[in-house]
Amino acid sequence: MAHAHPQTAFSNTTFPKPSFISRRREIVYQSTLLYQLDVLKSTGRYDAFKLQWDPSYNDKPNVWPVPNHLFWDSDVAKWIEGACYFLLWKHNETIDGAVKELVDMIRAAQQPDGYLNIHFTVVAPEKRFVCLRDFHELYNAGHLIEAALAHNKHYGTDDLMEPILKYVDLLHKTFGPGPEHRHGYPGHPEIELALLRLFEHTRDSRHLDLARYFIEERGNPTGQGGRHYFDVEAEERGESPHDMMVYWPAERPYQYYQAHEPIIDQPTIEGHSVRAMYLLTAVADLVRLDGSKDNKPKRDALERLWSNMVDKKMYLTGGVGAHKQWEGFGIDYFLPSGTDEGGCYAETCAGIGVMMLAERLLQLDLDGKVADIMELCFYNAVMTGMSADGKRFTYVNQLASTDTDLSQRAEWFTCACCPPNVTRLFGYVGGYLWTSKVDDRSLSVNVHMYSSATLSVDVGGATVEIEQVSNWPWEGKMEFAVRNASDVPTTINLRIPGWATEWTISPDLPSPQVVKGYLMLPADWLRDNPNFTLNIPLKSRFVSPHPYTNQDIIALARGPLVYCLEDVDNPWVNDHFKSLVLDPAAAISETEASIPGTGEPYVALTGQNCASFLSVDASLAPQLPRGSTTQESDVKVDKLNFE
């Protein structure tokens, strides 16, 4: 078995014992999938592939020139994808019925030439492919491809794959390098990673070729008749060179579309965060799959842009995207905590994108730092995107709340990319825990994230099982059991998080080797010690962003989790903690608690006498003399609840 994407490999992982992850999966299965199905129906999305007129199609766009329903295809597709992942785990009549009905509608919605899109069939057929830059046709197509792959994996039929392949044929005929082709590519990447996943399913080189074309052509300043493709199509549409979309910070800001220059030339990560992550995910897949090409420039770009993001443009929660206007990256170290400081977006989908990219990078080079980021994002920039009851969602995951922009979850969004993206992630999350590789008759497993879960791998007819049992992320003791490996040489690499200041393994491992963040368990040791325990003591710790961010803040972290100080847990607060000064030397105590309603257990942290208030004498503004800013110790906060 070579590499498998998490969306394929997840089915090798089961969650026989309760864990943080399994409880959330249960909630998504029991509640979120059905809740989102209801929303798809009540908003018109469910029936949209029937190609009837929906009254909302008359609505003025919230964000000109993008019709509000332009993403409906992808909302449905992501739900189908997530539903199929969960159906593989447990059958549900309602969900199964809805998937089948949706697939029938999609099949019937396909046009004779293979075209498949709600808006450009029902509302504006004359505008098909006229605005790749903003109109999301290829983005929707990408999500339909991913839905078809999940559908095929669960049902084993081509009911959805068949129309999708026909649509891909049309795209392959339309776009490409030939004189008969348009030299275009989508303003929102997604189809590239979908086509590469499709190629691994079909091995049809046209799918690889089209993905490669979209990736390599992107940002070509002379691609269409000697000019930038987006300039040419804009002129063909009669768009004024001075037309402005509200999400543009400047005229024709092609970095928003990851099209300001070819990806291999980009020195820093710019533009819309989700688009950047989806594109780089595809680039990483292309590097792995496209053996015929010189991949070094792409590999270098991946490292350069990943490092720029992690080192200079990522919040300490793993969130990315500082600017709301273009939902994306700012300049280096521009990471304001909230709206009143001019930023903090950290879109849920961007966090999912970081996880996808990290997973691909780990395939290219096993590096615990990358896995650290993947786990950081999962817990603090993605799981935050859904409430504990699975029915409320975030789009933005800002670090600080303000009166005018409270941090609250919503039931749904007009542009509803995030909620079903979280749903599908929980469907295949098992694929993120570990990756396995079978080489001849030996097995190698890299354990990236801890939980209670079992990995089953077929090695030459024998099924090797690796079970981990833990209460991660609340406790750091992981008990492993390797089964049926007596004849299969098995090595395991266990991630030792970068933040871990100590760890132990038992039974004793002579001369333990940690290489780039992974503790290597050799086959001979594992043969003698199929049951072993890794212990990474979890202690709360204060962390800060880079000083060049000009964010003089400390955050309380424990294991992979960054804790929140929330108004609701500290009702005496009246300025959203803006004037609160934490004392990093204060003791933090731990309490076992549970979430009201769901009963889900967690570890709460409480600080005693750990904070005071900032007092500022600004009478000589804008020049405050030394000593103008003091900490009022007499109002020292006696109890601060982090949850």
Next chain:
Amino acid sequence: MAHAHPQTAFSNTTFPKPSFISRRREIVYQSTLLYQLDVLKSTGRYDAFKLQWDPSYNDKPNVWPVPNHLFWDSDVAKWIEGACYFLLWKHNETIDGAVKELVDMIRAAQQPDGYLNIHFTVVAPEKRFVCLRDFHELYNAGHLIEAALAHNKHYGTDDLMEPILKYVDLLHKTFGPGPEHRHGYPGHPEIELALLRLFEHTRDSRHLDLARYFIEERGNPTGQGGRHYFDVEAEERGESPHDMMVYWPAERPYQYYQAHEPIIDQPTIEGHSVRAMYLLTAVADLVRLDGSKDNKPKRDALERLWSNMVDKKMYLTGGVGAHKQWEGFGIDYFLPSGTDEGGCYAETCAGIGVMMLAERLLQLDLDGKVADIMELCFYNAVMTGMSADGKRFTYVNQLASTDTDLSQRAEWFTCACCPPNVTRLFGYVGGYLWTSKVDDRSLSVNVHMYSSATLSVDVGGATVEIEQVSNWPWEGKMEFAVRNASDVPTTINLRIPGWATEWTISPDLPSPQVVKGYLMLPADWLRDNPNFTLNIPLKSRFVSPHPYTNQDIIALARGPLVYCLEDVDNPWVNDHFKSLVLDPAAAISETEASIPGTGEPYVALTGQNCASFLSVDASLAPQLPRGSTTQESDVKVDKLNFE
């Protein structure tokens, strides 16, 4: 004598002894005026009122849709204004000849109906008054009015005033509240303050009325046929609702034009800094002059917007405007130090605007805090706008330099508002030092700024002289002499700067009273003590911006001056001091020095062993554990030169 604007009152002030200010005035007179005259000639501006075609009129605008030469009228007008102020001091054949020639050209350039503008006569006569929002016709008219006032003051003739009054007549017929009027107002305020100054010269109520109309109509959402004037004129021009100017951060951002809402309703200061300052200056004048109206809402707005600016949107140099894109204000406390942090504009003209506004506010209410800001701006946000030799200028006065955006002065700018603005300011700067009021036969003088200068005031036929002699801003000892005041009851209020921790006056003043930052010298004490000395010891001090700015910086100030740490004085620096950590407890030594070339004396400050370098271990980015950031004391800087 009632109030006089500094542009009128300056002529009562002479500079018989050398001082920091007088030396700079000498340089402007000897060098800058003639240098700028040469530039006006070589760039085509000088001859532009001849209404011939200049080849540069074919140039593509640097900033669409604004032709590069659109401001030429104002460049010439500001130079004439400044020239006339200096001619009043000392005659110069070349300057006098140029003023006369320019006035002749301007007179000849006037159209039969009174219209007077270069671009809209030569290049685009059909576009007259079609885009008040962006096309600067009324801004240019305002500067022509100010030039005419200065010309009249110096020459005592109406050679320039006559055509200007004719032009103002046309404007008065064109704009106003009547059904025959356009209900418009300029995108860039300036004419309002010019018309109010004109009114004080002419006492023609039409000039007051037109200024009041422009001020009060501004931002009316239903002013033109039930809609916003700028929307209506944009539609008339056929502008797309989605057209974008590069200086717009969003669609139709009317705060850029101070037209998002009426000035009396604006809760915070927003938009383009220069426009905001020029408008508020006019509002303050209107409050003072317009006795017939209920001025409280305007007065409240002035206080509200001034406070918002000083407390939350002003750099510790007095500079305003954090954002380059719209040359203006950001949200509260958004004050990055340089381009690599996303901002710092602090345009020279905006500093001049703050000084104008401060002077008007001091007329309404004597408050040392306002005068502190006026002086802070003068030394650190305005004088920085011109090199010591008077031939190089800044447009932007950022706090921190970066490799990609060095802090450097330039010879000129395409949009050349700042250089002649500094020139004219030095012409009438005497008017900022103090204000005087004659009431019956008594005299009251408020001393706002210190220097070596003499104020002569006519009180009922007798000339009272007040002389101050000092080496301010380098030394804090001011020797005052009041002459010919034996029969004139005279009171003097001396500003005690907010940053002054101590001060003394001799001879002894019994029960000294400092009211809102001014030390009140009663008439009877002054009668007995016509010679007295105020001493405000000048000591270097470290100051910081408000902690909510997230700018963890300290600056070294001494008196009204904020000192620079410059690469050129500290050649060992390689990152523009980005990683330098100052120790505010370190001793700072003072040295008397002089500027090479001009020989101008100044006090240099040097820190010994006062700084170290920040060392950051960012290997766990984006979560830096406590202790990741340390100060490398072994590379402690042994000498740091502030100049």
